[in-house]
Amino acid sequence: MTTPTPDAAVHVRDLRKSYTVHEKEPGFLGSLRSFVRRQSREVEAVRGVSFDLAPGEVVGFLGPNGAGKTTTLKMLSGLLHPSGGELRVAGFEPRRREADFLRRITLVMGQKQQLIWDLPALDSFLVNQAIYEIPDPQYRATMHEFTEVLGLEGILKKQVRKLSLGERMKCELAAALLHRPRVLFLDEPTIGLDVNMQEAVRAFIRDYNERYGATVILTSHYMADVTALARRILVIDQGQLVFDGDLARLVERGGGGKTVRLQLRRPVTAEALAGYGSDVKVDGLSAELTVPRAEVSPRAARLLADLDVADLTVEDPPIEAVMAELFGRKDREVVRG
Numbered sequence: 001m002t003t004p005t006p007d008a009a010v011h012v013r014d015l016r017k018s019y020t021v022h023e024k025e026p027g028f029l030g031s032l033r034s035f036v037r038r039q040s041r042e043v044e045a046v047r048g049v050s051f052d053l054a055p056g057e058v059v060g061f062l063g064p065n066g067a068g069k070t071t072t073l074k075m076l077s078g079l080l081h082p083s084g085g086e087l088r089v090a091g092f093e094p095r096r097r098e099a100d101f102l103r104r105i106t107l108v109m110g111q112k113q114q115l116i117w118d119l120p121a122l123d124s125f126l127v128n129q130a131i132y133e134i135p136d137p138q139y140r141a142t143m144h145e146f147t148e149v150l151g152l153e154g155i156l157k158k159q160v161r162k163l164s165l166g167e168r169m170k171c172e173l174a175a176a177l178l179h180r181p182r183v184l185f186l187d188e189p190t191i192g193l194d195v196n197m198q199e200a201v202r203a204f205i206r207d208y209n210e211r212y213g214a215t216v217i218l219t220s221h222y223m224a225d226v227t228a229l230a231r232r233i234l235v236i237d238q239g240q241l242v243f244d245g246d247l248a249r250l251v252e253r254g255g256g257g258k259t260v261r262l263q264l265r266r267p268v269t270a271e272a273l274a275g276y277g278s279d280v281k282v283d284g285l286s287a288e289l290t291v292p293r294a295e296v297s298p299r300a301a302r303l304l305a306d307l308d309v310a311d312l313t314v315e316d317p318p319i320e321a322v323m324a325e326l327f328g329r330k331d332r333e334v335v336r337g
């Protein structure tokens with residue numbers, strides 16, 4: 001047994017989770033056969049994940065569908081028991097679900113709701129106040145603060161079923177954070193929201209992190225959430241951690257080169273640009289091409305010297321492209337950047 005890193009808000013060592021999945025062949029005969037002899041197999045959803053988070057750290061937890069993100073977050077919040085490994089969250093063993101542990105954490109799942117559908121959100125808040133034994137003055141102060149930051153005025157007394165998705169998500173977040181937890185597990189908190197609402201939710205999470213020094217693990221399929229909130233990224237693929245480090249290092253490691261965009265004064269053909277880089281696209285007087293990272297300066301200098309260029313910009317590839325590159329790799333060793 002290893003000793004948790006002192007003061008780590010989250011300590012994870014060699015965490016594992018297998019599910020037993022019962023299988024059945026299709027059709028009536030299949031049902032009969034599985035009735036007589038049940039077939040099952042093990043799915044290793046999380047296979048030896050290790051990391052530590054410092055108090056106040058905001059971390060993006062990324063990976064393709066089925067990588068093991070939700071399973072990990074459920075173990076961290078004590079909803080699932082690990083098959084192996086070691087876990088400490090705010091000094092507690094999550095699987096015991098002690099009251100003091102539950103007071104320090106929250107799990108928000110964008111796809112699930114905890115608010116009572118037929119009642120106004122305010123009623124769910126009062127239920128949470130009772131569950132978490134939040135003293136009245138703290139409840140009033142937090143409600144006041146959340147109402148302001150999230151713009152809840154006017155929606156708290158409406159039946160939850162009548163709220164828009166975005167309004168409901170704001171109320172879900174408020175309900176989940178009413179007890180001022182110190183460790184937040186956020187699983188797709190902005191899923192399905194429009195761009196403005198995504199930004200509002202992000203601003204709220206950022207504000208909460210700064211105000212209370214909360215530790216945050218965030219999964220999202222929207223890279224904008226991750227780039228706006230997290231500097232450190234954990235990438236999981238097929239149940240294993242494949243990257244742990246700075247967002248900037250992740251982009252660099254993608255290795256796929258940088259995108260050079262050109263605004264030209266005179267048109268050029270894609271063939272003419274092929275000698276300067278790959279993936280050349282030309283649209284009227286605009287063009288873009290991919291250039292190897294180490295070659296950016298000399299190639300840009302050649303482009304400027306050879307062509308009639310009005311503007312030239314160099315950009316990192318979109319993080320989605322970097323991730324796709326990373327998942328395509330065969331090496332499964334964790335890279336710490």
Ligand SMILES: Nc1ncnc2c1ncn2[C@@H]1O[C@H](COP(=O)(O)OP(=O)(O)OP(=O)(O)O)[C@@H](O)[C@H]1O
Pocket residue numbers: 019020021043044045063064065066067068069070071072
């Ligand atoms: N209750 C369950 N029983 C059996 N297998 C499960 C169960 N829950 C998850 N799995 C399997 O475990 C693996 C990891 O699933 P998990 O939901 O943790 O992935 P994820 O990274 O959160 O994916 P997504 O981004 O699609 O939500 C998948 O292969 C999934 O099919």
